[in-house]
Amino acid sequence: MWQTPGMAAPRTARAIARAELTQQIKDEALRQLGAAGAGELSLRAISRELGMVSSALYRYFASRDELLTALIIDAYADLADALDAADARFSDPEQATPATPVAEPPTPGARAEPPSPATRAEPPWPGTQAERWAAAAVALRNWALAQPHRYSLLYGTPVPGYRAPMETTVPAERVMTAFFRPLEAVALAGGPAGDVTDAGLNAQLRAAGTLLGPHIAPVRLAAGVAALAQVIGFVTLEIGGHFRGGFEPADALYARAVDVLTGSLGLVD
Amino acid sequence: MWQTPGMAAPRTARAIARAELTQQIKDEALRQLGAAGAGELSLRAISRELGMVSSALYRYFASRDELLTALIIDAYADLADALDAADARFSDPEQATPATPVAEPPTPGARAEPPSPATRAEPPWPGTQAERWAAAAVALRNWALAQPHRYSLLYGTPVPGYRAPMETTVPAERVMTAFFRPLEAVALAGGPAGDVTDAGLNAQLRAAGTLLGPHIAPVRLAAGVAALAQVIGFVTLEIGGHFRGGFEPADALYARAVDVLTGSLGLVD
DNA sequence: TCTCAAACGTGAGCACCGCTCTTGTTTTCT
DNA sequence: AGAAAACAAGAGCGGTGCTCACGTTTGAGA
Structure with a gap:
């Protein structure tokens, strides 16, 4: 199961990395949100900025709306x-x-x-x-x-x-x-x-x-x-x-x- | 020069057609706006609905923002x-x-x-x-x-x-x-x-x-x-x-x- | 009335987007 | 140790805004 915000502190290394990356995604999204409007928020741009492939981002958020x-x-x-x-x-x-x-x-x-x-x-x-x-x-x-x-x-x-x-x-x-x-x-x-x-x-x-x-x-x-x-x-x-x-x-x-x-x-x- | 909203009534056939089509574009845009949000407004969809090529629409509105x-x-x-x-x-x-x-x-x-x-x-x-x-x-x-x-x-x-x-x-x-x-x-x-x-x-x-x-x-x-x-x-x-x-x-x-x-x-x- | 420039419609094309799917690797649990 | 789950990567689909070169239509001035 995926991690939900209310869960306890992560224990495994993978869970830690996941929480870290999830936050980085949100941070970068917030940065782009400030630079442009909510309509301009681009998952591809976020993943690009974070040095990952766009499809990898969908492991953390199922969609743009999410x-x-x-x-x-x-x-x-x-x-x-x-x-x-x-x-x-x-x-x-x-x-x-x-x-x-x-x-x-x-x-x-x-x-x-x-x-x-x-x-x-x-x-x-x-x-x-x-x-x-x-x-x-x-x-x-x-x-x-x-x-x-x-x-x-x-x-x-x-x-x-x-x-x-x-x-x-x-x-x-x-x-x-x-x-x-x-x-x-x-x-x-x-x-x-x-x-x-x-x-x-x-x-x-x-x-x-x-x-x-x-x-x-x-x-x-x-x-x-x-x-x-x-x-x-x-x-x-x-x-x-x-x-x-x-x-x-x-x-x-x-x-x-x-x-x-x-x-x-x-x-x- | 293009027609601005405050201009006098159009006289030539071309001006009439232009005013008509301009209004049709806005009507269709408003229709799509009601169906979805402002972010979903698509020029291509509008032109498609109006039976024209998407590039033709740019003769009437220079951009989506316009x-x-x-x-x-x-x-x-x-x-x-x-x-x-x-x-x-x-x-x-x-x-x-x-x-x-x-x-x-x-x-x-x-x-x-x-x-x-x-x-x-x-x-x-x-x-x-x-x-x-x-x-x-x-x-x-x-x-x-x-x-x-x-x-x-x-x-x-x-x-x-x-x-x-x-x-x-x-x-x-x-x-x-x-x-x-x-x-x-x-x-x-x-x-x-x-x-x-x-x-x-x-x-x-x-x-x-x-x-x-x-x-x-x-x-x-x-x-x-x-x-x-x-x-x-x-x-x-x-x-x-x-x-x-x-x-x-x-x-x-x-x-x-x-x-x-x-x-x-x-x-x- | 003729002419010519402006306005117009068309289609190909570029770069971007959200999202899906397959493949191969890494990590975790049993 | 082996199975299962999570993960990163890449190709690909259909969509978008917008540009450009090209022919056609129209209307205003000579």
């Missing part, structure tokens, strides 16, 4: 790590003992379980939840501007005719939860937010909330989705060049938008 | 038309005499000039400006969901390694202005919104406002950009499948988000 899927999964995990790191760095700039679990090794595929906040209240947090959410929003934009091609892989056009397989949904959710963690925290602290008038929407939000944050009331969950949409939309427009000639650089504008959003989320103290 | 550019320009114009139509339909469901110029023929490349509202107040509008903005937001989502591949062409990943040329910026702006027209209307009606604390951002917004709406105060302009970003982000996430498993169908959620946005824009009566 390589892209691997890159997408890695990108989700990397982005989620960046968001977690921002959360931790915000919590304590010096030490590395954040309240949120972030020290876990970057094994993609492993999902960050919420620290069972069902019974007890959230552990004490040095900053406000508003600052926490803002830190995630800023971290996402920084990550996206630093490597736009990877961001486009995640939130841009679904590549050529490519449909995201199941394996990507789990790491994708890790990114979303990073933005709903502060909302869950204020909900546990006893936020008053209530239901939404639309009964159907209310039920839908309650159902969806069980994954993202079981204690977030529908009205706040809807606001959370809207806020996340604004963040994604802002970065997407900026990367897509739609802000050129007027709104660029967009740092100050983004900072203000995030500030307004944290207010609308009811994250004020 | 074809894509033409499709993008058309898509922007079509979307802008849809937004204008929604505005007009909202204004008067029966007649075709809206306050906003929409009756102009769909000649792409022609830009909708604001009806010189500098001196006089905006003409009377049957509905509130909030309803007007909401109509645009809903129309954009409907247009996007009806033809996601075209939407992705505009606001998704910049295709393969493709960079939008100048020609696309003008029709792209037509879409943006549709969302800022209501803001300009309330600004002319004497809205009180003022400046933003950040001096640099304020200057930037004042400069950018001269194009989108000269009378929109910075604080409202910033809110307008944020609201547009949220709309784009919402639709992008929905089309990208990020709402699957929880937030889909997203009609009610979107309706609520738009409702909240119109309030944040200060478009209430």
Whole structure:
């Protein structure tokens, strides 16, 4: 059987070489992805650069789409790590003992379980939840501007005719939860937010909330989705060049938008 | 010289045939775009379908990128038309005499000039400006969901390694202005919104406002950009499948988000 | 009306692509 | 030690974007 990302550390020499080469392929693919678009990614060029025959590459990735899927999964995990790191760095700039679990090794595929906040209240947090959410929003934009091609892989056009397989949904959710963690925290602290008038929407939000944050009331969950949409939309427009000639650089504008959003989320103290 | 979209009606038989064939090429390209992704668009397949040799196609579009550019320009114009139509339909469901110029023929490349509202107040509008903005937001989502591949062409990943040329910026702006027209209307009606604390951002917004709406105060302009970003982000996430498993169908959620946005824009009566 | 250049369609061809299959070698497991 | 699995290599298939040389058609100016 082939090696899957979640497997234990390789033991045999062949497995080690395989893991090494697999990573080299992904690295080179990422390099080409940065130089051109996702459509230009060429398996032949990758194999050429790595000094192997093109057909040999198919022992590591069954197809071009499978390589892209691997890159997408890695990108989700990397982005989620960046968001977690921002959360931790915000919590304590010096030490590395954040309240949120972030020290876990970057094994993609492993999902960050919420620290069972069902019974007890959230552990004490040095900053406000508003600052926490803002830190995630800023971290996402920084990550996206630093490597736009990877961001486009995640939130841009679904590549050529490519449909995201199941394996990507789990790491994708890790990114979303990073933005709903502060909302869950204020909900546990006893936020008053209530239901939404639309009964159907209310039920839908309650159902969806069980994954993202079981204690977030529908009205706040809807606001959370809207806020996340604004963040994604802002970065997407900026990367897509739609802000050129007027709104660029967009740092100050983004900072203000995030500030307004944290207010609308009811994250004020 | 080749025919450009803004030229007068063709006279000679050859020019007629050229315009016809050019449109057929774009139609077939759009058909293939819907069947697969933008990366799968094949000039050879198009020419094959049209019963011509592949090399003949290059008499009409110098390259694949040029074809894509033409499709993008058309898509922007079509979307802008849809937004204008929604505005007009909202204004008067029966007649075709809206306050906003929409009756102009769909000649792409022609830009909708604001009806010189500098001196006089905006003409009377049957509905509130909030309803007007909401109509645009809903129309954009409907247009996007009806033809996601075209939407992705505009606001998704910049295709393969493709960079939008100048020609696309003008029709792209037509879409943006549709969302800022209501803001300009309330600004002319004497809205009180003022400046933003950040001096640099304020200057930037004042400069950018001269194009989108000269009378929109910075604080409202910033809110307008944020609201547009949220709309784009919402639709992008929905089309990208990020709402699957929880937030889909997203009609009610979107309706609520738009409702909240119109309030944040200060478009209430 | 005639002429000539521009526009046009055709087919061969180049370099690249994703992917498959066969062959022979190397590594691992039993 | 022997069998089975993993691997690298090379040839090959059908597809792509794009170029070029070649004849034909068309339309505008002399």
